[in-house]
Amino acid sequence: MAYRITCLIIILSLVFSIHVSAEVPEKAAFIRDHHLWLIEGDKEIQITxxxxxxxxxxxxxxxxxxxxxxVEDGSNQHLYVYDLFEKEIFQPVSMEATSFKWSPTSNVIAFKNQGLLNVTKIKNGRRATLWI
Structure with missing residues (x-):
């Protein structure tokens, strides 16, 4: 009896399963001729x-x-962020940066300036906090 009820539940769940899918437009970023480009769907957009x-x-x-x-030789680099919602570029910090990484859990950027690690949080499309 328990076997029949289990089979019935499985069959009903397969028949009445809810299929939910959200289409997320594909996007990619790449560098062409030293400028930043974005692909959204089938359109290429030059950002810088x-x-x-x-x-x-x-x-x-x-x-x-x-x-x-x-500049071309890789010096005098500054960190910039492009906001895809607002379609604009902003500079979260005004100091030079040699490298950076996004947090894997939130919109926080860690970057190096003159060998020191700095962290800034992006909130509502702008820098919210800077920790040094």
Whole structure:
């Protein structure tokens, strides 16, 4: 009897299963001719037009795209963030950065400046806090 009830529950759950799917538009970032480009669906969009771009990285939620921008020889690099919702670039900190990483759990960026590790939080599309 228990076997029949279990089979009935399995069959009913398969018949009446709810299929939920959310289409997320595919997007990718890449560097072409030292400029940052974004692909959304089948469109290519040029994000930067001046200086050289290095090391683009997505935030955990996919809203922000961080990158370093500097001169051709890799010096004088500064951290910039492109906000995909607002479609604008902003600079969360005004100091030079040699490398950076997004937090794997939130919109927090850790970056190095003159050998020191700095951390800043991005909230509502802007820098919220800077810890040094």
């Amino acid at each position: 037009k001046d200086q050289y771009v290095y090391n683009p990285q997505w935030s955990i939620d996919g809203r922000f795209l961080g990158f370093l921008k500097g």
